[in-house]
Each structure stands twice: as structure tokens, then as C-alpha cells.
Amino acid sequence: MIVQVKIEGYRIHKSLVVVPNRRFNLLVGANESGKSTLMEAVALALTGRINGRSASEELNPHWFNTDLVDDFIRKRKAGTPAAFPEILIELSFEDIPELQSLCGAVNTYVPTRACPGVTMKVSINSEYADELEAWARDPTPLLPVEYYKCEWRTFADKEITSRPKALATAIIDSRTVRATSGIDYHLRQILGDHLQPAERAAISLEYRKVKASMSQTALSSVNTRMKSVHATLHDQPIELAMDQSARTSWEGVVTPHVESVPFSMSGQGQQSAIKISLAMNRNAERAQFVMVEEPENHLTHTSLVTLLGRMESLAGEQQQLFITTHSSFVLNRLGLDALILMGKDTAAKLTELDPETVAYFKKLPGYDTLRIVLAKKIVLVEGPSDEIVFERVFRDVHGKPPMQCGIDVLSMRGLSLARGLELCAALNKSVSTLRDNDGIEPADLRSPVEKWLKAGARELFIGEVADGKTLEPQLIKHCGEPLLREILGITPAADLLTWMTREKTEAALRISETTKKIVPPPYILDAVKFAHG
Incomplete structure (x- = not known):
């Protein structure tokens, strides 16, 4: 479980520390309070990716906190020394055997503390020191991210090249439109986590056989005709064959169906519910961390009740959920004791509520508690x-x-x-x-x-x-x-x-x-x- 999240210089959060709940974390706040930014930062540090691409591929000037950038520019223009803005996302985990490979003391704890953890740091690349100083003589609000580097490391100061299995993460954003390519990156990752290595190998081998067989069937007559037509043009006539390279792997063409309908053509509420159920399935290699953006979107009241009940029943002791919501029903049903009230660089938790009061609001899920909270x-x-x-x-x-x-x-x-x-x-x-x-x-x-x-x-x-x-x-x-x-x-x-x-x-x-x-x-x-x- 994540025991602390620390964010410095990332988008709206100049300096934010959050101590999440062990199981459910309901992130609530006004618009522009940084709920989605917190979720994005946690997912970035857990997976090293954002929007399906690596951090270095997605890095752009708008990641940096504008207050820090403005302060840097003001000082440099005034001739005052100032360090270039940086981004730090630091996740600390509970000390369990599965996470020992992440354990170390290379973190920001004062006094020094050794524990499992990961950091995503965006800082200047020293190889471009001259170019950066030249730019800083007449800086603009858009930092030259081409001269920055992204480092994903453990608290033992070891570089992470691929996501550790112990940090398996599922991301479900019900606000987005359905993916035009069939299924989005996050669902593809969730489905991939459900397959055993032997099953993946078997599917890949069978898919190659299917593609190879097309050369002997549908493409055979075409190739015979093409050989006769082009034989006089050159010694090596063109033939058509199925691409067997990695870029045409089975993951790109095999898509889930719901009642014989392609997943991408299902309703958005159904897509969200299926993703959540897959991510939390007890009978599979479940994601340890599940990030859900506004589960109430595109769902009727009855469907939302069903979904929340399923989430409650599937959530295990070794699974941590982060959920943003604008729904009092979600807040009441999953429990006010899970509330984290977000604001700019603040995250307040409810720690004083009597358990009977939490249960009381769960029994009155229709009451507009969110209005009191906000x-x-x-x-x-x-x-x-x-x-x-x-x-x-x-x-x-x-x-x-x-x-x-x-x-x-x-x-x-x-x-x-x-x-x-x-x-x-x-x-x-x-x-x-x-x-x-x-x-x-x-x-x-x-x-x-x-x-x-x-x-x-x-x-x-x-x-x-x-x-x-x-x-x-x-x-x-x-x-x-x-x-x-x-x-x-x-x-x-x-x-x-x-x-x-x-x-x-x-x-x-x-x-x-x-x-x-x-x-x-x-x-x-x-x-x-x-x-x-």
C-alpha cells in the first residue's frame, strides 16, 4: 500500500503531501482543486507512463507548476541566481517483503528513513547546461523541456526500466469517450494482466499460424496471377504475405466483446463498469492500485448502485483504490471516513468521525453530503x-x-x-x-x-x-x-x-x-x- 504521496512542482501542486487511506480514497474538491492531477501523478510514478506513453515522450512545459516557473523567470530577469524548476513525485510504500527491491533511503525524508518507494523526477540534463543558461538569459514561460530528463528510480537509487509486478496499476477514466481503435491503452493493460505467460504465448503462436495460412489460401491465387503479370518486368516478382512483425501482434486485433458487440461500441457506462470489474477481479492477477475517475459518469442510479456494491465486494485488503467523484451518493456509499478533501497544495482527511456516523450516512446515500463538504x-x-x-x-x-x-x-x-x-x-x-x-x-x-x-x-x-x-x-x-x-x-x-x-x-x-x-x-x-x- 502507498503510505505517503509527495508532489513538488507538478502542475497545480507546488508542494503537496498526502497520507492516503489503506483501502478507499475518495478525492473530493471544487473544480481546479487538483484531484485529477493527484491521480495522474500517482499513476505516473507507479507506471512510468501517462496517456499510454512513457514520461519522456509525454513531457511538456505545462507539466511544471506555473508559480514556480514565474518565480524562476522573475529572478533570472532581475539577475538573481535561481535553480531551474523541477518536478518530483515520490511514493512511499509499506515495508513488506514483496517490495524489498524498492527499499532504500534515497528520498526526501528528514531525518533519513529507509523504506520501499519510487520517485519520478524531471530535472535538467547537465549535458545541455550551456544551452539552458543561454536560454535563461532571456527566458519565456515555456521551459525548454528538450533539455530536461525524466528519471524513474527506486529509493535504492536504481533506475526502473519497466513497471515492477508489485506495482500493478489499473486506470479507469469514465469521463473519456470510447476509444476509436477498439480499446484504450489502459484496458489493454488490464486485459494483459489477466493472461498468464503461457496463455499469451499460445495466443501469439496461433495468431501467427492464422496469418501464415492466408498465404496458402486467399493470397495464393493472387500471388500466382501477379507472378505472371510482372514476370517480364524483373526477375523477382512481388508477392503478398501477412506481416509477421511485432507491430502486427495479436493485441492490436483481438478486442473484447460484450454480448457479441465490440467493447468500443458498448455504452460508456458499461465500458466503465467492465473495466472496474476486470481490474478488481478476485480470480485474476489483480492490480494492487486502482485509479477510478468519476465512476458515476454515464450510469443510471440503479447501475451506479450495482457498480458501487460490486466495488465494495471486490475490494480486498491488499488493494488500494483512489476515486475522484462529484457524487454525494458515491461519497456516502463508500464511506465518509475515506474522504480526502482536496485543495491547492492541501489534502485534508476526516479522522474524527464516529464509525456510527459513517454508517449512518451510508444508510442515507441520497443525502447531499457533498454540498456540506464543498x-x-x-x-x-x-x-x-x-x-x-x-x-x-x-x-x-x-x-x-x-x-x-x-x-x-x-x-x-x-x-x-x-x-x-x-x-x-x-x-x-x-x-x-x-x-x-x-x-x-x-x-x-x-x-x-x-x-x-x-x-x-x-x-x-x-x-x-x-x-x-x-x-x-x-x-x-x-x-x-x-x-x-x-x-x-x-x-x-x-x-x-x-x-x-x-x-x-x-x-x-x-x-x-x-x-x-x-x-x-x-x-x-x-x-x-x-x-x-
């Missing part, structure tokens, strides 16, 4: 009517809706208040929580969740018992019955509280849309002011 500030309310009224009061006070101020208002929809606050506390989120008193004194309701509250950061707002048990009687008391009857269009003959309690959401919508000034209950007004800051 929001800068959040307001938790009990239901849709509370959400609508809160947003109306917020607009009245601050002149614009909460979302424009970076505040997400989320209905708990039956979610336990304690569970929601525990998650916010683990994420160190700024949160305002509103709830009805239900006839219970606010102090008694606050006591069970006190450990997750924090003055100035996480607060609980509850209406006074004297003003009513729920939102509706509180609105009636503070707005006044005549005004609310006018706003809601309720006749004097109807019981206002009964109607508002029965038509909670409709009442909230009419209050939200009215041009008349309303007087909110104090606890809502306090929550609005606290949320805005």
Missing part, C-alpha cells in the same frame, strides 16, 4: 419551508441571496442534527443550524450537541418555547395574523395556524414572494446575521 459556509435547516423563509430574511437583511455570499442553505430532510454537526465539526466548517424547539427548552436541545458547537464558527439557533413550537406559530406571533392573512390570501373564516401547518411549503413560498415587509422570528434573524459574518 461549501465554504453552510446553513442547516430542518425542511424546505425553513429554507425558503431563511433565504427571504437573508435577502431582506443583506440585499442578495445567501448563495451570492458564498453561503449554501441545505435542508436536513430528516437528517439527525447531531450527525450533521459532527460532520461539520470534523470538516471545520462554519455552520449555522436552525431547528424548531418542539416544546422543549432550547438549553435542553443544545446540551447533547454542545461538543460540536464552537463560538463564532458553529452555532445552533432555536426559537423560544413561548413563541411557539415550530416555525409557523413563530411567524404568526412576530408578523401578526392580519399581515399573514393578507400575504397568504387566507379568509377570516379559516384557521390560520391550521392552514399554515398543513400547507407548509406553499405558505413559505407566498411569504418569500410578497413585496410586503415581514417581521422574522428573532432566532432566524440572529442566524442570518451570524451566517453572513
Whole structure:
């Protein structure tokens, strides 16, 4: 298992250290937070390849962190000495017998530490020192990568020329379109890992026989005719024969089929699911590391449930998964304890959640947990009517809706208040929580969740018992019955509280849309002011 990932100078990550979970790692973050870059860097250090090609073939100026490049250029133009930008990707592994060949102390640990690991380093080639210095006298934002070299080495400082078997890696990117050539490089690698050497040899030999037989069948008559036609032109007439060179090996023409349909013509969701199942198959030489980009793409809800269940059942103790997702369902189902919240040069893990809370969210996979995880500030309310009224009061006070101020208002929809606050506390989120008193004194309701509250950061707002048990009687008391009857269009003959309690959401919508000034209950007004800051 990978026990530490260190990235320096690679794309968005200037300096990033991640300590992954042993089994599942769910990478979540806003756009441009570096989730895919982390996955790409890990895969690059594990395989020495990217997009099916070696690192040296794919190396380009855009790999380098722009902040480091800009700083280098600024210093050189000012005449200040500065070292050329470099890239380092370092993976440390647990100390097990299978990885002893990777063990050494040539790494960045301080103090020195010997353990198994690999590094992918992109640095200047000293053979081009003069050319690099000449370029640096008038540098541009695009580094001259032609003068750089890529080194893939173990912590024992030995060059790696081919991927060690112990680092078998499967990469599944469900965001990409189907491969026009039949199957993409990653699937070809996964399928290759499923074949034993003897099976590969047998298939290759049989394929050569098939190609050779065509010279004696379909091509025989053609060659006879060509000999007679061209015999007078030269002494050595042309013949047609099947190419037996390595570039026409069986891997290029043998493709998987699903129910007699070529794999490349299957739906993208089905392609992704098949790749994941192949990579995690217990009955084959499985990949030790599986990288999955957004498994929810192209899948219906039912298919996603099936796929996640299969991933859970197939994942073994000796297999480590890295998964990026924008789906709350994936996050909840695979477990909040596997969450790694990504940001620029940061990767925060949830380490404080009670196992019962993790299990609780797994049972509520449809809840939009991802909004809590990604929001800068959040307001938790009990239901849709509370959400609508809160947003109306917020607009009245601050002149614009909460979302424009970076505040997400989320209905708990039956979610336990304690569970929601525990998650916010683990994420160190700024949160305002509103709830009805239900006839219970606010102090008694606050006591069970006190450990997750924090003055100035996480607060609980509850209406006074004297003003009513729920939102509706509180609105009636503070707005006044005549005004609310006018706003809601309720006749004097109807019981206002009964109607508002029965038509909670409709009442909230009419209050939200009215041009008349309303007087909110104090606890809502306090929550609005606290949320805005």
C-alpha cells in the first residue's frame, strides 16, 4: 500500500503531501482543486507512463507548476541566481517483503528513513547546461523541456526500466469517450494482466499460424496471377504475405466483446463498469492500485448502485483504490471516513468521525453530503419551508441571496442534527443550524450537541418555547395574523395556524414572494446575521 504521496512542482501542486487511506480514497474538491492531477501523478510514478506513453515522450512545459516557473523567470530577469524548476513525485510504500527491491533511503525524508518507494523526477540534463543558461538569459514561460530528463528510480537509487509486478496499476477514466481503435491503452493493460505467460504465448503462436495460412489460401491465387503479370518486368516478382512483425501482434486485433458487440461500441457506462470489474477481479492477477475517475459518469442510479456494491465486494485488503467523484451518493456509499478533501497544495482527511456516523450516512446515500463538504459556509435547516423563509430574511437583511455570499442553505430532510454537526465539526466548517424547539427548552436541545458547537464558527439557533413550537406559530406571533392573512390570501373564516401547518411549503413560498415587509422570528434573524459574518 502507498503510505505517503509527495508532489513538488507538478502542475497545480507546488508542494503537496498526502497520507492516503489503506483501502478507499475518495478525492473530493471544487473544480481546479487538483484531484485529477493527484491521480495522474500517482499513476505516473507507479507506471512510468501517462496517456499510454512513457514520461519522456509525454513531457511538456505545462507539466511544471506555473508559480514556480514565474518565480524562476522573475529572478533570472532581475539577475538573481535561481535553480531551474523541477518536478518530483515520490511514493512511499509499506515495508513488506514483496517490495524489498524498492527499499532504500534515497528520498526526501528528514531525518533519513529507509523504506520501499519510487520517485519520478524531471530535472535538467547537465549535458545541455550551456544551452539552458543561454536560454535563461532571456527566458519565456515555456521551459525548454528538450533539455530536461525524466528519471524513474527506486529509493535504492536504481533506475526502473519497466513497471515492477508489485506495482500493478489499473486506470479507469469514465469521463473519456470510447476509444476509436477498439480499446484504450489502459484496458489493454488490464486485459494483459489477466493472461498468464503461457496463455499469451499460445495466443501469439496461433495468431501467427492464422496469418501464415492466408498465404496458402486467399493470397495464393493472387500471388500466382501477379507472378505472371510482372514476370517480364524483373526477375523477382512481388508477392503478398501477412506481416509477421511485432507491430502486427495479436493485441492490436483481438478486442473484447460484450454480448457479441465490440467493447468500443458498448455504452460508456458499461465500458466503465467492465473495466472496474476486470481490474478488481478476485480470480485474476489483480492490480494492487486502482485509479477510478468519476465512476458515476454515464450510469443510471440503479447501475451506479450495482457498480458501487460490486466495488465494495471486490475490494480486498491488499488493494488500494483512489476515486475522484462529484457524487454525494458515491461519497456516502463508500464511506465518509475515506474522504480526502482536496485543495491547492492541501489534502485534508476526516479522522474524527464516529464509525456510527459513517454508517449512518451510508444508510442515507441520497443525502447531499457533498454540498456540506464543498461549501465554504453552510446553513442547516430542518425542511424546505425553513429554507425558503431563511433565504427571504437573508435577502431582506443583506440585499442578495445567501448563495451570492458564498453561503449554501441545505435542508436536513430528516437528517439527525447531531450527525450533521459532527460532520461539520470534523470538516471545520462554519455552520449555522436552525431547528424548531418542539416544546422543549432550547438549553435542553443544545446540551447533547454542545461538543460540536464552537463560538463564532458553529452555532445552533432555536426559537423560544413561548413563541411557539415550530416555525409557523413563530411567524404568526412576530408578523401578526392580519399581515399573514393578507400575504397568504387566507379568509377570516379559516384557521390560520391550521392552514399554515398543513400547507407548509406553499405558505413559505407566498411569504418569500410578497413585496410586503415581514417581521422574522428573532432566532432566524440572529442566524442570518451570524451566517453572513
